[in-house]
Amino acid sequence: MDASRRRLFLVHAPTPIERRPALDEIVGAKVWIKRDDATGGAEAGNKIRKLEFLLADALDRGAEVVITCGGLQSNHARATALVCARLGLRAVLYLRVPDPARAARELELSGNVLLDRLAGAEVCFVSPAEYRERGAIMEHARGEPEAEGAPAYVVPEGGSNGLGSLGYVEAMREVRRQLDLGLCEGLRPEPGGARFDVVAHACGSGGTAAGVALGAAQAGVAREAWAFAVCDDRAYFETAISRVAAEARGYDPSLPPLALLDPSAGARVAAAPDGAAALVVDDRAKGPAYAVMDLEQKRFLARVARRTGLVLDPVYTGKALWGLARAVERGDVSADADVLFVHTGGLPGLLAQGEELREALEER
Numbered sequence: 250m251d252a253s254r255r256r257l258f259l260v261h262a263p264t265p266i267e268r269r270p271a272l273d274e275i276v277g278a279k280v281w282i283k284r285d286d287a288t289g290g291a292e293a294g295n296k297i298r299k300l301e302f303l304l305a306d307a308l309d310r311g312a313e314v315v316i317t318c319g320g321l322q323s324n325h326a327r328a329t330a331l332v333c334a335r336l337g338l339r340a341v342l343y344l345r346v347p348d349p350a351r352a353a354r355e356l357e358l359s360g361n362v363l364l365d366r367l368a369g370a371e372v373c374f375v376s377p378a379e380y381r382e383r384g385a386i387m388e389h390a391r392g393e394p395e396a397e398g399a400p401a402y403v404v405p406e407g408g409s410n411g412l413g414s415l416g417y418v419e420a421m422r423e424v425r426r427q428l429d430l431g432l433c434e435g436l437r438p439e440p441g442g443a444r445f446d447v448v449a450h451a452c453g454s455g456g457t458a459a460g461v462a463l464g465a466a467q468a469g470v471a472r473e474a475w476a477f478a479v480c481d482d483r484a485y486f487e488t489a490i491s492r493v494a495a496e497a498r499g500y501d502p503s504l505p506p507l508a509l510l511d512p513s514a515g516a517r518v519a520a521a522p523d524g525a526a527a528l529v530v531d532d533r534a535k536g537p538a539y540a541v542m543d544l545e546q547k548r549f550l551a552r553v554a555r556r557t558g559l560v561l562d563p564v565y566t567g568k569a570l571w572g573l574a575r576a577v578e579r580g581d582v583s584a585d586a587d588v589l590f591v592h593t594g595g596l597p598g599l600l601a602q603g604e605e606l607r608e609a610l611e612e613r
């Protein structure tokens with residue numbers, strides 16, 4: 250119930266808010282970029298905002314071991330591994346792979362999983378079927394260290410629970426301070442303080458979406474939050490994000506309730522009730538599969554890098570910004586909108602997908 254919970258200071262804050270004018274033409278609306286890919290060094294990205302709260306809680310509870318999970322190229326697992334090394338905690342990572350026996354034989358050393366290994370994390374491979382039981386597997390895994398007297402702390406997938414999402418409530422308060430200092434060059438002034446029409450970002454486990462939607466509404470940072478799903482579907486994330494948001498409001502009752510809106514402007518009959526946090530989950534940009542882009546999305550990612558110097562990643566941010574451009578094209582986001590795009594990181598995952606991008610690079 251304490252809005253000013255103890256937190257660690259891991260993020261190089263405030264992260265800049267930048268304009269890249271060439272991006273406006275690519276997206277079709279005016280875009281500012283919140284550089285949360287620059288929250289730190291190798292541990293950078295959105296996950297350390299959540300870990301500021303989660304690992305403070307772990308330390309308060311006397312944990313010596315932190316257990317978490319993700320895909321093989323999980324940015325969350327990598328950030329957890331690196332921060333645990335810094336804090337003197339043991340990290341145990343349950344990573345999803347198609348074939349655990351083969352993954353154990355042919356230890357991949359690229360991108361995030363290379364950094365996990367460098368940080369000395371204990372890596373355990375699990376199959377997609379086992380991964381569906383990740384909650385039970387991680388709870389069970391506490392047994393071993395705890396039998397040896399080392400308290401363990403389980404961080405859920407993506408750090409996405411109510412406590413973790415407070416990291417993005419705090420990030421939106423950071424944006425409010427940047428707005429008040431006039432650091433968002435070119436934003437329309439408004440009585441009562443400048444704000445964005447839309448704040449948009451990639452959504453993979455829902456914690457960022459819950460924190461951004463609640464925090465942006467409370468701090469008056471944006472009228473609407475758009476979460477672009479990179480897997481699963483809209484119904485799945487509406488449920489997941491609502492659950493995380495309810496937990497977050499348990500920690501901080503001053504946060505507003507969530508109002509879910511339809512991504513299609515034509516179907517959006519009702520506006521969000523006054524004071525509610527308007528959230529749109531858009532699952533039309535997720536592409537062929539988790540961590541897989543289609544050729545159009547790959548070409549988009551390459552074009553953004555070439556024209557703006559901004560490097561997106563193929564799992565999250567590339568799909569989300571592509572999805573934003575499609576939403577503008579369809580008229581679901583107005584071409585007149587002022588949009589804050591939260592760049593949530595993911596560079597190590599891009600560096601593990603060089604081969605997959607070859608065809609998009611050859612194209613000019």
Ligand SMILES: *Cc1c(COP(=O)(O)O)cnc(C)c1O
Pocket residue numbers: 294295296324325407409451452453454455456457458562565566593594595
């Ligand atoms: C994890 C991640 C996301 C999604 O955040 P969630 O809180 O898991 O929904 C977006 N972008 C990047 C680069 C990530 O690593």
